[in-house]
Structure formats: structure tokens, C-alpha cells
Amino acid sequence: MEGEAGSAEESAPSQDAEPIASPEAGPGAGSASDRRIITVALMLGMAVAAMEQTVVSPAMPTIIARLQGVEIYALVFSAYLLASTVTTPLYGKLADRHGRKRVLLFGLGLFGLGSILSGFSRSMPELIAMRTVQGLGAGAVAPIVLTILGDLYTLEERARVQGLFSGVWGVSSIAGPALGGALTDHLSWRWVFFVSVPFGLVAMLILALRVRETVAERESQPLDWRGAALLTGGTSALLLAVVGGEGRSWEGEAGLLALAVVLLALFFRQERRAADPVLPLDLLAQPSLAASIAGSFLIGGLLIAIDTYVHLFVQGVRGGSATSAGRAIMPLFASWSISVFIAAKVVPRWGFRRTAVIGSSFIAGGSLVLVVGAILPEWSRLAFLIGMGVIGFGMGPTSLSYILGVQNAVPWERRGAATGSVIFSRMIGGAVIVGLLGAALGHLLAWRLGGLSGVEIAAALRPETHDRLAPDQLLAVRSALGRSLRDVFLLVTGLAAIGVCCAWRLAGGRAVDRPDAPAVSAKDSDLLAATAET
Secondary structure, three states: OOHHHHHHHHOOOOOOOOOOEEEEOOOOOOOHHHHHHHHHHHHHHHHHHHHHHHHOHHHHHHHHHHHOOHHHOHHHHHHHHHHHHHHHHHHHHHHHHHOHHHHHHHHHHHHHHHHHHHHOOOOHHHHHHHHHHHHHHHOOHHHHHHHHHHHHOOHHHHHHHHHHHHHHHHHHHHHHHHHHHHHHHHOOOOHHHHOHHHHHHHHHHHHHHHOOOOOOOOOOOOOOHHHHHHHHHHHHHHHHHHOOOOOOOHHHHHHHHHHHHHHHHHHHHHHHHOOOOOOOHHHOOOHHHHHHHHHHHHHHHHHHHHHHHHHHHHHHOOOOOHHHHHHHHHHHHHHHHHHHHHHHHHHHHHOHHHHHHHHHHHHHHHHHHHHHHHHOHHHHHHHHHHHHHHHHHHHHHHHHHHHHHHHHHOOHHHHHHHHHHHHHHHHHHHHHHHHHHHHHHHHHHHHHOOOOOHHHHHHOOOHHHHHHOOHHHHHHHHHHHHHHHHHHHHHHHHHHHHHHHHHHOOOOOOOOOOOOOOOOOOOOOOOOEEEEOO
16 A cells, blocks of 8 residues: 555455454453553563574583484574574464464464474484474564554554563573573573473463454455465575585585575565465555665674674684673673663654664664774774674664554554564575675685685684694684674675665654554553454
């Protein structure tokens, strides 16, 4: 739809149209206490999904020692990432058609089942299979949680609440490694997977009892399963080409990329023909929505790239420990948690474009400070502290503007697909951009250290293996790695500058609710009983 004209057309659907679900009060629903406890349940669901991405890493050495299979251990992460990414847009579409509640409960249930089965795994292939089940459930959590928040709150309220959820995501990501290490050391590596199950069950129980959502099903177009299959296949080929490809030949990588291009081209062709597409391509025809999706792609990539390569610099160039590398990334999440609360106050006043441009400029400026730290290793500790803080301060307003801008530009019955598109692009961006930067780093190191093997380079990255190298070799590796990471940070800065351009394409002016958006307040939150009407 485009503008108010589109809203007017959708307010009077034809007999063949998709049912429009509008929020209405259900019996006994909609109290302020209901809304608060439902928000707590959503927060629990978001926290367990966020923590699961980082809590497993500290346990992997122990898991490998118990289950063997070191040559395929990377698939423990890749399988989860792949499954959660490819299902995100499909869950968003299903939430628009069948309601948010049942889709989120299904996702949380599948996530919990995968967690339990992962904890009981007896071999590495079995663990990889169960992590896939876990990822299939996780794909529903972030997009549906954010979509429900879009239903629960007005724009001004939503800015504050989604800022809080961004803080929860950041804190959970920080706490994950520490919790994973403690559980592995004092209980068992299996508790790394079991720990999320009780919280997920509590969230499911609250949602099942407190959320009243009835969507009257009407005759509509069948779901575009062909498009969903093509998107899944194309995305899977693309992700397999950029993650988990250790030991694969360049011919194999090229074949996967070619397959991804073909399948995704067929997907876009299918979506133009489909009566009810999985990813509505007409959203991309609106410059502000296309900018939000492209900007989210860059944010996802930049966030994972910074996390990955700052850790590598601290350990490989400065000779720090894994603990000190973890501390180096903490200013990003800390300042992010602060900035989202500030952004929540300024987004309704300044609008999506202005807020995102300022935030994106902070990200680009902070990335440039990382370049300075890589050029001057003796100042890198201070430079990284400042750079990470500045980047985090920009992440909050930028990511919040992209999510709110998309949700505010579409009606209720398209909000799930639109939110899913943003989350999907962010996850794809994280995998693709980190993969491309990793390839660039590999080529740069090969060019600068052509005489050393990969084993010798790897020995320089861990303090306990430094004795395997001669002093001049260790110095050469550190120097080459520092210069190569400097170039990677320059590429990150260039991508951040492109992000500023994306932010300029967002809708300008003061941010206000859509004309057809429900008016909601703490006293009158008639939001959770969605009844489709003609």
C-alpha cells in the first residue's frame, strides 16, 4: 500500500481479500496488568533466544572432548543459524494469516523441544540435528515478539518498550558466555541447553493464559509454498557458502553461490506472480521500507563483524586472553542499552530519518576509531573502548528507527511479514557480511604471510601456543594480522557509511501513528483480541 490512499483501500476489503484483523477488546482482556505481564512473557522469550546464540560457545571444547567430531563442530552453530534464518519470513507471514499467539507458542515449543533433545544428544551428528530443530523454533521468536509489541503499544509507547527489549537482547548476549562457562564447569555441558527450557515454559504459560486472540478465518489465497521453498533453498545455499565451509574447495563455494543466485532469482520471479507472496515485494517499492530492510542488513553484518574481529585483534595482535577479548566488546552492548532509552524519547519527536541518520553517523564514526586503534596498537585499548562505546550509542537509535519505521508503514495484517523481513535481512546480513569479510581477511593474510601455514598462523592466536613459533615468526604474524584487520575495519567503516545513506531514505518528519493504527493507552489496551471483520 502507499500512503493514506492505500489505507483507505484496505479498510474496505473485497470478498476475495485477505482477512483484515483489527484489534478489539475481548471479554476480560485488555487491562493494564494484562499488558504488563504479557510484556514480561515476551521479554522472557526474547531473552532465551538471545542468550542461546552465545551460551553454547564456552561449552564447545568440553562437548568436543565428550562427543568427538571436531571436524564438524562448526555445524553446531551453522545448523542453528541456518534453520532460524530461513524460517523467519515464513513465520512472519503465518502470524499475519493465523494470528500471533499460536505461531509464537509453536515456535517457543519447538525451541524448547530442540533444547531438551540437544541436551540429551549422544553424538555430534545427533547434536547438530537437534540444534536444527532448536533453530527452527527460534526463527519465530524475534519477529513475532516484535510484531506483538507493535500490536500492544502506540508508536510512542512502542519506542520505549522496544528500546527495553533491545537492552534485554544486549544484556542476554553479554551474560550468555559467562553463564555457559559456569554451567559447563560446575554442572555439565548439557545444562547449557537445559537452562533455557524453564523460562520458555513460563513464557508459554503466560501467553497461553493471558493473550486473547481470535482471528476469524475467511476464504483467502493459499500460502505461497513454492515461494517459501525457493527462498529456503536459495538462502540455505547462500549461508552454506559463507558459513561452515571449512575444507571446501573454491569450486564447491562457487557452485553453492551459483545455486543461491538461481534459486533466489526464481524466488523473486515467483513472488511477482504469487497472489499472496511470502515476502511482499511491493514493500521494496516504497523507498523508506526498502531503506529499512537494506539498513537492517548492514546493521546485522556490522554487529557480528565487529564482535568477531575485535575479539581476533585483542587475542591475535595484542596477545590478550579470551576474557579480555570479551571485556573489549562490553562497551558496545552497555552503550547500546543506554542509547535505546534515549532513542525511545526522540524517535516520536524527531522522526525515523533524523534519528537513524544520527545513529548511523555514530556507527560510522566509531568504526573509524577502530581503524585508528588498529593502526596504532599501543593506543588500541583506549581506541577500542571509545570506538565500541560510540558504535553502541549509534546502534540503539538506528535499529529502533528501522523496526518502528517499517511497522508504522503497514497495516495490522501485514505487520508480521514486514517485521519478519527486517529481522530476516538482519540475520542474513550478519552471515553474509562476516563471510565476505572473513574471505577478505584470509586473502590479506595469505598475501602478507605466504610462507606460513594455517597451523602456524593459528598458533599465534592463543597465548598457550605461542611457544610453537619462533619469536620472529610470532612478531611477523601479529604484524600481518594487525595490518589485515586494519583493512577489515576500513571495510566495516565503508559499510557503515553506506548505512548512513540508507538512513537518509527513511520517511522524514515527525513520527506519528498510522491513521488506521489502534489508539492504545495504559488504561485502555484493547489489543489482544483480534477479530477479522468485513
